Amino acid sequence: MQPETAAQHDPTLAHHFESHRQQHEASLVGMWAFLAQEVMFFGGMFLAYTVYRHLHPEAFVVGSLTLDPVYGTINTAVLIVSSLTMALAVRSAQLGRGKQAALWIGGTALAAGIFLVIKGVEYSHKYHDGLIPNFAWHPSETSAPSLEIFYSFYFVLTGTHALHMIVGVALMAVVAIRALRGRYGPSNYIGVEVLGLYWHFVDLVWIFLFPLFYLLGRHLG
Amino acid sequence: MQQDLSFFPEAASRGAHQVDALTWWLVGMGTFFATLVALLVIVLSIYFRRSKGKMPVPIEGSIPLEVMWTVIPLIVVLFTYTWGAKVFVDVRTQRTEGMRFFVTGKQWMWKLQHPTGHREINRLHVPKGQTILLELTSEDVIHDFFVPAFRVKTDVVPGMYTTLWFEPTKVGNYHLFCAEYCGTKHSAMIGTVTVMEPADYQVWLSGQPAGLRPVEAGALLFENLRCDTCHAAGAGQRGPALEGRFGGAAQLEGGRTVDFDAEYVRSSILEPNAEVAEGFDRLMPSYRGQVTEEQISHLIAYIASLAPANEGETVDADDSPGTGATEGSER
Amino acid sequence: MNEHNPALRHDPELAHVLPLRTYLGVFALLLVLTGVTTGIAYIDLGVLNTPIALSIASVKALSVILVFMHVKFSGKLVWLFVIGGFAWLLILFSFSLSDYYTRSVISGWGG
Amino acid sequence: MTTVDQPAPARVREDNYLTAGYGWKSWFLTVDHKRIGILYLLSLTGFFFVGGLFAVLLRLELLTPEGDLFQSETYNKLFTMHGIFMIFFFLVPSIPTTLGNFFLPLQLGARDLAFPKLNLLSWYIFLAGGAFTIYAMLSGGVDTGWTFYTPYSSTYANSHVIAAALGIFVTGFSSILTGVNFIATIHKMRAPGLTWFRLPLFVWSLYATSLIMVLGTPVLATSILLVFIERAFGIGIFDPARGGDPILFQHLFWFYSHPAVYIMILPGMGVVSEVVSCFSRKRIFGYRIVAISSLAIALLGFLVWGHHMFVSGQSIYAGMAFSLLSMLIALPSAVKVFAWSATLYKGSVSFETPMLYALGFIGLFTIGGLTGIFVATLGFDVHVHDTYFIIAHFHFIMVGGMVMAFLGGLHFYWPKMFGRRYPEGIAKVCSVVVFVGFNLTFLPQFLLGYLGMPRRYHAYPEEFQVLNVLSTAGASILGVGFLIPMLYLLWSLKFGAKSYGNAWNAKGMEWELAATPPIAHNFTEVPTWTDEAHDYSKLTPTTEETPSHAT
Numbered sequence A: 001m002q003p004e005t006a007a008q009h010d011p012t013l014a015h016h017f018e019s020h021r022q023q024h025e026a027s028l029v030g031m032w033a034f035l036a037q038e039v040m041f042f043g044g045m046f047l048a049y050t051v052y053r054h055l056h057p058e059a060f061v062v063g064s065l066t067l068d069p070v071y072g073t074i075n076t077a078v079l080i081v082s083s084l085t086m087a088l089a090v091r092s093a094q095l096g097r098g099k100q101a102a103l104w105i106g107g108t109a110l111a112a113g114i115f116l117v118i119k120g121v122e123y124s125h126k127y128h129d130g131l132i133p134n135f136a137w138h139p140s141e142t143s144a145p146s147l148e149i150f151y152s153f154y155f156v157l158t159g160t161h162a163l164h165m166i167v168g169v170a171l172m173a174v175v176a177i178r179a180l181r182g183r184y185g186p187s188n189y190i191g192v193e194v195l196g197l198y199w200h201f202v203d204l205v206w207i208f209l210f211p212l213f214y215l216l217g218r219h220l221g
Numbered sequence B: 001m002q003q004d005l006s007f008f009p010e011a012a013s014r015g016a017h018q019v020d021a022l023t024w025w026l027v028g029m030g031t032f033f034a035t036l037v038a039l040l041v042i043v044l045s046i047y048f049r050r051s052k053g054k055m056p057v058p059i060e061g062s063i064p065l066e067v068m069w070t071v072i073p074l075i076v077v078l079f080t081y082t083w084g085a086k087v088f089v090d091v092r093t094q095r096t097e098g099m100r101f102f103v104t105g106k107q108w109m110w111k112l113q114h115p116t117g118h119r120e121i122n123r124l125h126v127p128k129g130q131t132i133l134l135e136l137t138s139e140d141v142i143h144d145f146f147v148p149a150f151r152v153k154t155d156v157v158p159g160m161y162t163t164l165w166f167e168p169t170k171v172g173n174y175h176l177f178c179a180e181y182c183g184t185k186h187s188a189m190i191g192t193v194t195v196m197e198p199a200d201y202q203v204w205l206s207g208q209p210a211g212l213r214p215v216e217a218g219a220l221l222f223e224n225l226r227c228d229t230c231h232a233a234g235a236g237q238r239g240p241a242l243e244g245r246f247g248g249a250a251q252l253e254g255g256r257t258v259d260f261d262a263e264y265v266r267s268s269i270l271e272p273n274a275e276v277a278e279g280f281d282r283l284m285p286s287y288r289g290q291v292t293e294e295q296i297s298h299l300i301a302y303i304a305s306l307a308p309a310n311e312g313e314t315v316d317a318d319d320s321p322g323t324g325a326t327e328g329s330e331r
Numbered sequence C: 001m002n003e004h005n006p007a008l009r010h011d012p013e014l015a016h017v018l019p020l021r022t023y024l025g026v027f028a029l030l031l032v033l034t035g036v037t038t039g040i041a042y043i044d045l046g047v048l049n050t051p052i053a054l055s056i057a058s059v060k061a062l063s064v065i066l067v068f069m070h071v072k073f074s075g076k077l078v079w080l081f082v083i084g085g086f087a088w089l090l091i092l093f094s095f096s097l098s099d100y101y102t103r104s105v106i107s108g109w110g111g
Numbered sequence D: 001m002t003t004v005d006q007p008a009p010a011r012v013r014e015d016n017y018l019t020a021g022y023g024w025k026s027w028f029l030t031v032d033h034k035r036i037g038i039l040y041l042l043s044l045t046g047f048f049f050v051g052g053l054f055a056v057l058l059r060l061e062l063l064t065p066e067g068d069l070f071q072s073e074t075y076n077k078l079f080t081m082h083g084i085f086m087i088f089f090f091l092v093p094s095i096p097t098t099l100g101n102f103f104l105p106l107q108l109g110a111r112d113l114a115f116p117k118l119n120l121l122s123w124y125i126f127l128a129g130g131a132f133t134i135y136a137m138l139s140g141g142v143d144t145g146w147t148f149y150t151p152y153s154s155t156y157a158n159s160h161v162i163a164a165a166l167g168i169f170v171t172g173f174s175s176i177l178t179g180v181n182f183i184a185t186i187h188k189m190r191a192p193g194l195t196w197f198r199l200p201l202f203v204w205s206l207y208a209t210s211l212i213m214v215l216g217t218p219v220l221a222t223s224i225l226l227v228f229i230e231r232a233f234g235i236g237i238f239d240p241a242r243g244g245d246p247i248l249f250q251h252l253f254w255f256y257s258h259p260a261v262y263i264m265i266l267p268g269m270g271v272v273s274e275v276v277s278c279f280s281r282k283r284i285f286g287y288r289i290v291a292i293s294s295l296a297i298a299l300l301g302f303l304v305w306g307h308h309m310f311v312s313g314q315s316i317y318a319g320m321a322f323s324l325l326s327m328l329i330a331l332p333s334a335v336k337v338f339a340w341s342a343t344l345y346k347g348s349v350s351f352e353t354p355m356l357y358a359l360g361f362i363g364l365f366t367i368g369g370l371t372g373i374f375v376a377t378l379g380f381d382v383h384v385h386d387t388y389f390i391i392a393h394f395h396f397i398m399v400g401g402m403v404m405a406f407l408g409g410l411h412f413y414w415p416k417m418f419g420r421r422y423p424e425g426i427a428k429v430c431s432v433v434v435f436v437g438f439n440l441t442f443l444p445q446f447l448l449g450y451l452g453m454p455r456r457y458h459a460y461p462e463e464f465q466v467l468n469v470l471s472t473a474g475a476s477i478l479g480v481g482f483l484i485p486m487l488y489l490l491w492s493l494k495f496g497a498k499s500y501g502n503a504w505n506a507k508g509m510e511w512e513l514a515a516t517p518p519i520a521h522n523f524t525e526v527p528t529w530t531d532e533a534h535d536y537s538k539l540t541p542t543t544e545e546t547p548s549h550a551t
């Protein structure tokens, strides 16, 4: 796209890169390294989940029965929609359609918002049911004794996940504005691509959280 | 206690000599390689020091040399590993025959109980030549039971039982340290292990106010806590029969089976609904907060001592204090 | 990855644009699998419940990674990082769990 | 291609990166990796002396068996803060963020790191983490030990665990972002012609380090976050009374913290490779194998963490697996040690300060590493675990190894960084003082440990006193040995002899192609580089006879 000489003055090419290709590939490598980091970050928590489930199988089954699978399933669908819109945003950016990309990003943010609202509703139900460890903990008589551990992990994992979503929405605002300003094109869409990678990763985490928390004891309930 | 300056700790148990032998091997091996590297560096750097007109000779490398200094260390470390693992397995695998002591760590003291029911704090008297078995747990944070003269140590973990054994070979007083950082007075969580001739140990015992033996204490507790209202001998009770169960398996609701061991009994007392016995309701209340770790250990000892119902209880059988420490629980 | 091949400094189009169809196909697959995994969860499959749920989740994850995240169309380096990330996760899990599944039980007790 | 075979002409550059801008903004908002490196250097030095001060206080308390100087509570805070500052705020970032930041792009022929702004952000994150930790220190301190073992840290301690945990959590992200930055840079910013096996060994070691930072640090973040959450929100995670498992914390913690010890040694090994090669005028013996051994150490390093938990209640089978794998780390380490030694063979060895530190490193690292093998030996570790033997083991590697390598690297690169020479004579004397003081401090601790003196003890039985006094005496010498270099290095910034060329006649892009001090964007045009790494074979007698002090 850009003629070689113009590269020096191209505002979309940082001064220390030689070419858009170099910039693109460096950012991509950087992002994947960062995602490997994210895998390990959540991995530690999933390990803790696994160990405690091994130590307190009953509590985890009972716990999953106290979660509402309707919310979980709807939210899964919402996140999948948001992943699709995000993938389409990247596609639009690849094709140089800035406005369209911004629109898709907006759609993704909307889906993220819906997800978070549903999550919030769910949390407030847990509050009313007395299922928030330490703050509002008065579960019904029959529950398993280590239920608290289950809920600790439920809140830690879904909470961290939700935080990642909020960060994602903030990043979306930045990228959407840039897209509107026409910063992205076929040889320079890495900003949107990186955002997309992040967002799909957030989706990936949920893909595992959903069965591990909501579904594991369903067949007994 | 050792007072004078020495650079090698006293070895007062059978295992200690085993560890020391390993140490000498390590020291020898280490000295060899450290000296080798030091000599290489010093001799080569001085011999090939810079001087006018002398040019360095480029050398790319040498596969035979690389192989040599990979394979020789490999052999050395594999040998070291095997030896170390052998000692470790021996030290860390609990013996089954011996005198059983129960140890509770608590910020910042050691509570020790003899098989005879005698109790001590921060002081442990043991007879020479006997295998001493310790079962340890903590009431708060992680501690670590460490007797340098015996070269043994194990962490003492809340919510979990760990074990230790040693066979003292030398009469004397030895340091007992807490070796896992446990808070403000970690360095004051120390004590003394006194090894005595068996006869002296008997004399010492008889001079001490004897408590109930753990099994007896457990039997009492079993009554006082009203465990027997649900777990009286025989079938058809509200709770499952406990006679002859220890060391076997427990059938749980939902088809799982678990080992009927100390950890299981402990969690049944503290969290009865976590693992519910097949065919019973969730009737049993939790005793968390009502029993100390030591009392739990007594209850376990009692339950472990219960022979299958038709053979009757064994509480009163066999009590030559001090030595008859193996009752009940063999698989 | 000869990133410094001078010929490439002309910034050719870096994008590998996938047809809409592909994205929509993966989207549909994800929704269907979500339905399936939720449905199956209500059936008692004994010990298989969790493995099946996790396998379905893995298929979903794989399709997101390969298509939405473009890994299928990316260079070796990206593959390396993806595989590396999960390999390290495997290290964390397998070594930690090897402890939990082999802890010995105390054989005797008493006093 | 057009590479330079002889030292670059002594270009006198006044338009270097130091003169490229003045005023606080030009420093605190800079995205120049070289300036950021210096910002890190300043902050790290501060943290080192704070940590060192705590060490001095520790050693003073241990002069006498009674706990008479401090309350036990204070002592516990001292060693905790000593460990936290030294590990998380000094040694982990030490070489990577200073010399690494400064020289990685120069060695690659790049104008900057791949993400310059991220680099600056890392430094601010680092400072933010430091601020939390300093807050924890000033408001009363933390007393959990640097290992934060649960349930003590999560439930029982009543010191400022929350702030310290937050500090470490935050700093972890600085480390991760640095790792990400380095990885992307090494993969994608190499000058044309600079293939993987032409990379200087320092770059290889930084690459291996970065992998550990990226793959390990997040798990530390998880474990610390869980402690933080448990304390801040009072929910049960590691509390056994609520069904938690304290040993799980140890797995998570050591999954990071063992690999982290290689974050704390690999960059030092990289520096030593550069220095040994330069001062014996030879390419490192078996360059490729040495390069790959860094990666091998990084990989193996992730498989051994359970060796910190042999007596923790971990299963003995897991212990045996971890022990065996720990043993294997001796092999890539042996490759390095013997390669450095063999490099001296038929070399032209000179003994400037950096070389003295490097040679000291080889010896002390070997002792530290061998005792690492001792403690990885199961039966032996049962006895010495959590005693002073461990303290001696890791100070040998971390102080005798890494701190020495850091000092060596700093002296080596000082002329390049600032265009000034440090005073060689006093520097040599200091390096010997450090070596002597170091050995006197930590050799006695091996004996103390085997005799059974537990670590983290504020008072101890009398028979251990003699060795403790020796150790404290050594520490005073060591402290002086560390203090003086700081003074003369500062002094040299203004008064040192000017050095505008290639101070050591060293090989590599940073020495041969970049100006001294380097210009703002490193290279006026991107160089092409086809030389082999550390290629000293092209020296001619004339360049050789130039005394290396001439500038």
Ligand code: HEA
Binding pocket: B033, B037, B072, B073, B074, B076, B077, D147, D261, D262, D264, D265, D307, D308, D326, D327, D329, D330, D333, D334, D337, D365, D366, D367, D368, D369, D370, D371, D372, D373, D375, D376, D377, D381, D384, D385, D386, D390, D393, D394, D397, D398, D402
């Ligand atoms: C930079 C830091 C660093 C490094 C590089 C190492 C390197 C090693 N460490 Fe160390 N270690 C620490 C820092 C470090 N350690 C710290 C801080 C602790 C304590 C944490 C705490 O509890 O607070 C610790 C604790 C520690 C323990 C736990 C002890 C305990 O608490 O009971 C163990 C156990 O296996 C261990 C082993 C090793 C091994 C096998 C290596 C190996 O990598 C060493 C390999 C090197 C060599 C072997 C030398 C070179 C080789 C040769 C010269 C060839 C010949 C050799 C042979 C034939 C063997 N270390």
Ligand code: HEA
Binding pocket: D048, D049, D051, D052, D053, D055, D056, D058, D059, D079, D080, D082, D083, D084, D086, D087, D090, D091, D144, D145, D146, D147, D391, D395, D398, D399, D403, D441, D455, D456, D457, D458, D471, D475, D476, D477, D478, D479, D480, D482, D483
């Ligand atoms: C990078 C890591 C690093 C470094 C460089 C050091 C450096 C030193 N350490 Fe540290 N140490 C650790 C990491 C490190 N340590 C860790 C992780 C622990 C475990 C903590 C825990 O258990 O949680 C530990 C624990 C530890 C202990 C054990 C405490 C205990 O268990 O009770 C001791 C005791 O001697 C000690 C001593 C020293 C000494 C004397 C130095 C010396 O090298 C320091 C020399 C530096 C100076 C002296 C500062 C510079 C000079 C001045 C400030 C001028 C004023 C001073 C004088 C004139 C004397 N350290």
Ligand code: CUA
Binding pocket: B105, B107, B108, B142, B143, B144, B178, B179, B180, B181, B182, B183, B186, B187, B189
């Ligand atoms: Cu108890 Cu340390």
Ligand SMILES: [Cu+2]
Binding pocket: D257, D258, D261, D304, D305, D307, D308
């Ligand atoms: Cu380690």
